[in-house]
Amino acid sequence: MTIPKAAQAFPRTEYLRRLSTVKAEMEGRDVGVLLVLDASNITYLSGYTTPSGYVPQALVVNAEAEEPTFILRRCDAPAAMHECFMEQGKIIGYPESLIGNPDKDGYDAVINFLNEAGLAKRSLGIEVSSLPAATLEKFKSRLPEARVVDCTKLVTWLRLVKSELEIEVMREAAAISDAAMKRASEVIRPGVTEADAAAEIAAALIRGANGKPGTALKSFYLCASPRIGTCHIPWTGDVFRDGSQINVELGGTRHGYSAGLMRTFSIGAPSERLRRIHEAQVEGLEAALAAVRPGSTCSEVANAFYTTLRKHGFDKETRCGYAHGIGWLEPTASLKDGDTTELKPNMTFHLMLGNWIEDDFGYVISETFRVSGTGAEVLTKTPRKVFEI
Amino acid sequence: MTIPKAAQAFPRTEYLRRLSTVKAEMEGRDVGVLLVLDASNITYLSGYTTPSGYVPQALVVNAEAEEPTFILRRCDAPAAMHECFMEQGKIIGYPESLIGNPDKDGYDAVINFLNEAGLAKRSLGIEVSSLPAATLEKFKSRLPEARVVDCTKLVTWLRLVKSELEIEVMREAAAISDAAMKRASEVIRPGVTEADAAAEIAAALIRGANGKPGTALKSFYLCASPRIGTCHIPWTGDVFRDGSQINVELGGTRHGYSAGLMRTFSIGAPSERLRRIHEAQVEGLEAALAAVRPGSTCSEVANAFYTTLRKHGFDKETRCGYAHGIGWLEPTASLKDGDTTELKPNMTFHLMLGNWIEDDFGYVISETFRVSGTGAEVLTKTPRKVFEI
Numbered sequence: 001m002t003i004p005k006a007a008q009a010f011p012r013t014e015y016l017r018r019l020s021t022v023k024a025e026m027e028g029r030d031v032g033v034l035l036v037l038d039a040s041n042i043t044y045l046s047g048y049t050t051p052s053g054y055v056p057q058a059l060v061v062n063a064e065a066e067e068p069t070f071i072l073r074r075c076d077a078p079a080a081m082h083e084c085f086m087e088q089g090k091i092i093g094y095p096e097s098l099i100g101n102p103d104k105d106g107y108d109a110v111i112n113f114l115n116e117a118g119l120a121k122r123s124l125g126i127e128v129s130s131l132p133a134a135t136l137e138k139f140k141s142r143l144p145e146a147r148v149v150d151c152t153k154l155v156t157w158l159r160l161v162k163s164e165l166e167i168e169v170m171r172e173a174a175a176i177s178d179a180a181m182k183r184a185s186e187v188i189r190p191g192v193t194e195a196d197a198a199a200e201i202a203a204a205l206i207r208g209a210n211g212k213p214g215t216a217l218k219s220f221y222l223c224a225s226p227r228i229g230t231c232h233i234p235w236t237g238d239v240f241r242d243g244s245q246i247n248v249e250l251g252g253t254r255h256g257y258s259a260g261l262m263r264t265f266s267i268g269a270p271s272e273r274l275r276r277i278h279e280a281q282v283e284g285l286e287a288a289l290a291a292v293r294p295g296s297t298c299s300e301v302a303n304a305f306y307t308t309l310r311k312h313g314f315d316k317e318t319r320c321g322y323a324h325g326i327g328w329l330e331p332t333a334s335l336k337d338g339d340t341t342e343l344k345p346n347m348t349f350h351l352m353l354g355n356w357i358e359d360d361f362g363y364v365i366s367e368t369f370r371v372s373g374t375g376a377e378v379l380t381k382t383p384r385k386v387f388e389i
Numbered sequence: 390m391t392i393p394k395a396a397q398a399f400p401r402t403e404y405l406r407r408l409s410t411v412k413a414e415m416e417g418r419d420v421g422v423l424l425v426l427d428a429s430n431i432t433y434l435s436g437y438t439t440p441s442g443y444v445p446q447a448l449v450v451n452a453e454a455e456e457p458t459f460i461l462r463r464c465d466a467p468a469a470m471h472e473c474f475m476e477q478g479k480i481i482g483y484p485e486s487l488i489g490n491p492d493k494d495g496y497d498a499v500i501n502f503l504n505e506a507g508l509a510k511r512s513l514g515i516e517v518s519s520l521p522a523a524t525l526e527k528f529k530s531r532l533p534e535a536r537v538v539d540c541t542k543l544v545t546w547l548r549l550v551k552s553e554l555e556i557e558v559m560r561e562a563a564a565i566s567d568a569a570m571k572r573a574s575e576v577i578r579p580g581v582t583e584a585d586a587a588a589e590i591a592a593a594l595i596r597g598a599n600g601k602p603g604t605a606l607k608s609f610y611l612c613a614s615p616r617i618g619t620c621h622i623p624w625t626g627d628v629f630r631d632g633s634q635i636n637v638e639l640g641g642t643r644h645g646y647s648a649g650l651m652r653t654f655s656i657g658a659p660s661e662r663l664r665r666i667h668e669a670q671v672e673g674l675e676a677a678l679a680a681v682r683p684g685s686t687c688s689e690v691a692n693a694f695y696t697t698l699r700k701h702g703f704d705k706e707t708r709c710g711y712a713h714g715i716g717w718l719e720p721t722a723s724l725k726d727g728d729t730t731e732l733k734p735n736m737t738f739h740l741m742l743g744n745w746i747e748d749d750f751g752y753v754i755s756e757t758f759r760v761s762g763t764g765a766e767v768l769t770k771t772p773r774k775v776f777e778i
Contacts, residue, residue: 003748004615006625050621054718075707078748079619096706100723133522195602199595202606206588206624213584215623217591217606226393230468232439234604235595236395317485318464329443334489359392359467 003081003088009047009255014165015085016066018045021158023063031149032122034061035110037130040327041155042070043256046084049215052076055099056106056135062119071110073099107135111142125151157332160323162346166257167370170325170348174259174368174379175209176252181263181382184248188265188389194235197246198222205252214252219260219328221249229360242268247364249354256326260350261380262366265387277363278386280312281353285365285384288320288335288351292369292376298339305353306337316355324350324368347371348379392470392477398436398644403554404474405455407434410547412452420538421511423450424499426519429716430544431459432645435473438604441465444488445495445524451508460499462488496524500531514540546721549712551735555646556759559714559737561601563648563757563768565641569593570652570771573611573637577654577778583624586635587611594641603641608649608717610638618749631657636753638743645715649739650769651755654776666752667775669701670742674754674773677709677724677740681758681765687728694742695726705744713739713757736760737768 022045026034036042036059043049045068046059057072067086077093084091094109114120124146128136140148162170183204187197201222205214222235225244240246246265251258266274284305291304305320321335325348333341335349348370356362365384369376411434415423425431425448432438434457435448446461456475466482473480483498503509513535517525529537551559572593576586590611594603611624614633629635635654640647655663673694680693694709710724714737722730724738737759745751754773758765 003618006616006622007627049623050619052621075620075745078745079616079622081748082616082619082622096708100708100711100720100725129521129523131522132518132520133525134518136522193602195595195597195604198602199592202595203588203592206584206591208584208626211626213582213624213626215584215625227395227468227471229392230439230471231464232441233395233468233471234438235602236604237597237600237602238396319485319489322489331489336489356464356467359470 003078006082008085009169010165012085014163015045015047017163018158019061019068022061022155025154025158026061026063026125029125029149029151030123031125031151032063033114033119034125034151034154035127036061036155037127038156040256041127043326044155044159046070046086048080048083049256050076050079050083052079056110058110060110060113069113071106071113073106107138111139114143121145123147123149125149125154127152153332156330159325159330160332160347161344162325162348162370166325167346167348169254169257170259170368170370171379172210172212173252173254173257176205176214176254177250177259177261177368177380178382179209180204180250180252181248181261184265185387188240188246190240190242190267193237193239194222194224195237197240198235201248201250205250208252212254215255216253218253218258219249219251223247226360229356229358229362231354231356231362240267245274247362249364251328258324258328259368259379260324260328260352260366261368261382262352262354262364263382263387264363264365265389267389269388270386273361274363274386276312277314277355277357280309280314281355281363281365282384283312284308285351285353285367289369289376289378292343292371293374294343294345294371296343298333298335298341298343299337302335302337302339314355314357316353318354320353321349321351324348343371345371345373392467395471397474398558399554401474403552404434404436406552407547408450408457411450411544414543414547415450415452415514418514418538418540419512420514420540421452422503422508423514423540423543424516425450425544426516427545429645430516432715433544433548435459435475437469437472438645439465439468439472441468445499447499449499449502458502460495460502462495496527500528503532510534512536512538514538514543516541542721545719548714548719549721549736550733551714551737551759555714556735556737558643558646559648559757559759560768561599562641562643562646564598565594565603565643566639566648566650566757566769567771568598569639569641570637570650573654574776577629577635577656579629579631579656582626582628583611583613584626586629587624590637590639594639597641601643604644605642607642607647608638608640612636615749618745618747618751620743620745620751629656634663636751638753640717647713647717648757648768649713649717649741649755650757650771651741651743651753652771652776653752653754654778656778658777659775662750663752663775665701666703666744666746669698669703670744670752670754671773672701673697674740674742674756678758678765678767681732681760682763683732683734683760685732687722687724687730687732688726691724691726691728703744703746705742707743709742710738710740713737732760734760734762
């Protein structure tokens with residue numbers, strides 16, 4: 001039967017463009033077939049955003065085929081038919097007997113496909129770092145004629161520069177981030193529990209903005225006094241009180257792409273300590289953004305921030321940002337001292353200035369920006385203030 | 390400085406009891422030190438529920454020490470101080486220089502700890518299946534005097550039988566599941582978008598029930614016509630219409646423990662196809678629950694379901710349930726043909742009867758139950774009906 005496609009995030013031409021850059025890179029490494037295992041890379045090359053990577057799955061990119069083939073658990077295959085740009089025949093569901101089976105798993109179905117399609121005699125690129133040792137061994141022993149080439153992050157690096165279409169989706173995500181932070185400023189009140197505020201903010205992230213819903217809930221954290229030295233602890237049933245500080249990290253998500261945004265809230269006037277770190281961090285944030293231009297490096301942007309912060313007598317241990325897009329953090333370029341990645345137009349970053357200074361004190365602010373032709377364009381639009389409730 | 394503990398899910402004695410069963414199992418395998426890497430196993434043995442496993446971390450259980458030592462990223466260490474039952478000195482944060490570093494990572498900090506504490510000369514249990522090949526190699530080469538023993542699922546199997554205290558937390562989670570499904574029945578209406586309904590249901594899962602909030606949002610899916618052949622596809626901006634079917638999977642979560650619940654909704658009278666599968670599945674569900682008793686096997690329970698379903702002319706490819714608790718699915722016992730795990734009191738399962746029959750049609754119903762002294766006690770209390778809107 002023919003399964004109707006869900007609303008597609010991108011036209012077919014966009015996926016073929018992405019695949020052509022992957023295939024060019026494969027050719028340079030003498031790789032004929034590439035197994036894409038990372039969930040974000042699969043999203044990038046197919047449109048699939050369903051969270052089914054809890055069991056083995058692989059997108060097989062054959063340099064000689066226009067469309068990739070996606071092999072995944074049978075019960076998740078219909079979701080791929082709805083979401084992926086490929087024709088339905090390129091979706092292969094493997095049987096349930098490979099789930100919870102101590103002897104075989106979904107990777108055996110991937111190996112069977114390669115053998116049956118005659119693709120096992122060539123050099124075979126695999127994102128090796130995604131695989132447990134025993135699985136890699138299985139690939140080698142069951143595909144003895146294939147030469148395995150580690151292609152970890154091959155696709156990931158290609159995701160760094162976005163297309164105009166991707167930037168448009170990230171703008172939609174950023175609008176959701178702004179709407180959710182506005183909602184936070186409406187619901188964080190003395191006497192309200194952390195969980196009740198979190199419920200409203202999560203709902204805003206899903207409802208979305210401008211008629212475009214959030215399609216997943218990613219990386220949403222609400223850390224309140226006395227737990228403001230933490231970055232990822234779950235919300236609790238505790239009640240906000242006069243003098244409470246609340247650090248919020250959130251990001252709207254559209255079709256896999258997120259746009260991170262962090263702000264700090266204070267019930268009552270901010271303490272002197274909070275006021276001082278806020279001023280230093282905002283000045284550092286602006287210095288970092290001013291250092292963004294095509295041709296400058298990640299390290300230069302980071303050091304513009306760190307230098308400014310140190311002038312105010314503060315420091316920050318964690319990096320001050322990372323490449324940002326599908327799956328939140330792209331594990332490639334970091335805004336940190338020594339990262340010599342050169343900025344290019346339409347790279348996107350989460351300038352992540354969360355600063356957990358002491359075990360019992362932290363402060364957060366961040367923006368999502370793209371590198372424009374001349375500088376930085378900030379996609380998130382929320383005021384750069386401590387929200388005083 | 391001393392960090393105040395957050396509200397603890399369990400008393401210290403409960404964690405020491407769990408650790409004593411782990412240590413007995415370690416002794417049986419001649420393992421002196423166990424590295425626990427799986428996030429759910431870390432929760433079980435320490436109380437830590439913060440989602441920081443995106444970078445390396447390890448709970449080190451030394452057979453000769455009362456409390457384990459937890460080694461994790463420095464910026465997440467304060468969350469461990471708030472959440473874990475151990476004294477603060479047992480929390481070790483590793484420096485930021487190990488993040489995004491191509492040459493070293495957090496596992497090097499774990500190895501350093503073992504070397505410095507003199508724990509590297511003994512047999513060393515590791516949950517090997519959680520590790521990439523290169524990392525396992527690093528453990529072996531940097532700890533040449535240790536004999537590595539694969540202890541994958543050692544702790545996981547011990548989690549299968551719950552204590553009364555754990556059952557109480559799962560009851561709280563189940564009450565949240567019921568409240569959220571009730572909310573679904575209030576907000577699923579013709580003309581409402583999938584995302585707006587999802588927002589309300591997610592908020593209900595976080596707000597919780599009986600004054601006890603949900604502490605995380607886990608495994609929440611809403612799949613509506615024409616995508617009811619899928620199990621995990623994200624909600625969209627589409628509008629529910631007369632004749633739409635909506636399959637909802639959700640679960641309240643408390644302190645890491647979830648209680649799954651699935652129900653099917655129909656806008657307007659259910660189709661003949663939906664009515665028939667519902668009747669068959671409910672009869673199968675009741676047959677499965679009737680087969681639960683201490684001493685019977687997972688396979689017997691599953692076959693009570695499958696036999697009943699087949700009498701009605703249906704089949705179900707996926708297993709009909711799994712051990713359930715921290716981290717949703719416990720990867721140990723499955724309710725499927727051939728699983729000879731013997732039921733014992735206070736084992737808990739998600740009797741998961743989602744049945745994706747065709748690429749364009751599926752139906753869901755499920756309950757969370759515990760094995761009681763004589764049969765099954767169902768923790769979720771939602772009516773077993775197709776919710777007709």
